Amino acid sequence: MPVDFPPAFDVVAVGAHPDDVEIAVGGTLARLAQQGYRVGIVDLTNGEPTPGSPGVDERLAESREAAKILGVHERQTLTLPNRCLFDSFSARVALARIFRLWRPRIVLGIADKTPMASPDHWQAMQITDAAVFYSRLTKWDDEFSGLPAHTIQSQLWYPLGLTNLDVLPGSSRFVTDISATLPIKLEAIRAYRTQFPAGKQRVFSWVEAQAVLLGQSACFEAGELLISAKTLGVTNLVEALCPTM
Template identity: 35%
Template sequence: MDKLDILAVGAHPDDVEIGMGGTLAKYAFYGYKTGIVNLTKAELSSNGTVEERQNEAVDAANVLGVSKRIQLNFPDRHLLDNRSACIQELVTIIRKYRPRIVFAPDKEDRHPDHGHCTELVKEAIFSAGIKNYFPESNPEAFRPDSLLYFQINGVMKPQIVIDITDYIDKKMEALACFKSQFQLGDNQVKTPLNTGYLDQLKGRERLMGNEVGVEFGEAFRSDKPVLIQKVLGE
């Protein structure tokens, strides 16, 4: 497996697709290698079975041109109870695929699992760069260049907006793969996700785009300043 340029980590299947599906589609189009890691199988979700959700996640990844999808098996809503094991799994993945940029959910998200996911990813990135930490995973330490946070729920005040105008349809197509989550069918529980969520999400991405003068954008934050070598394009 080639090294990955981008590695996006979510607590549940569909987290990454909601937050940055357009960005993944865009960079895959330009030939960059992208990957998704899901920490849990979202077995506590109100709708859909684990098997359905896994099949949907595979279909969505294919739509976005994702090079590698990794499904871990930590228990839903108990990520911090498995802190050490989860960090070690993430360290192994980071050292193996050596991504240039890692993405994780915004820390202020209302869902506790999303914030816990980010806490674990942040610690794993630090630990992956320590030579003597968990050397049996891979003896060669590695630390990505950047960690950026994407939004799932709510609307953040972004530091970075990526233009996804040409890829919004791909993003929505990928999210439509998650029928168990975003379509209200017979014998399903009504949730915020299946009562107009996708329309609201597209409106949010339009709002983010408007902030920087494009039609659709995805928003990101960082703990530290982001270096831009050239303000103007070639």
């Protein structure tokens, strides 16, 4: 049966649970959508079961609403298991199938472990790293039902921790300007009403304070931190260092 390919995506962000992507890079994704790029989100699990939520339908409704607020073009929630997500061959192939179908230029994934939070995040990083590689491998039609190989040009990692001062490894760290989209990011996180009820409003202070700190370190009003898998190169030093706003 012929495959019905959607238009290719510029950027796809991957999270372990609905709300991971919004908390870490919601402002960047909203900005990319404003700039006319085609943006997608993949959640590896539906995040259920979790305290405070009545069930899967509510979580999916929240994640759909958050995606709409961000202005992203597509969101897919895979059926890998929450709380016991493990890097496995089948999980890697499941995500790589989405990459082959959506054909992103850039993939954003979780960076590093999140001590005292879900270990699913670390597993999601490994699954995403592997799926980026699996996406481009030829001579593997039996695993991918004939979906053609697709080479992702660039991979980025986003840190997910809000409550530590760890400096993440990686030489190519940079901050994206989310001055115009921080309110949209906060609104998208608020769409997860079951996850951030009145008793957890401090999360919004953390997110906002971190965005201001990161952004002002790069002379923006607000920002988000990303790490490039490859060293970032510069072809025009003046444009790179003194962009026209």
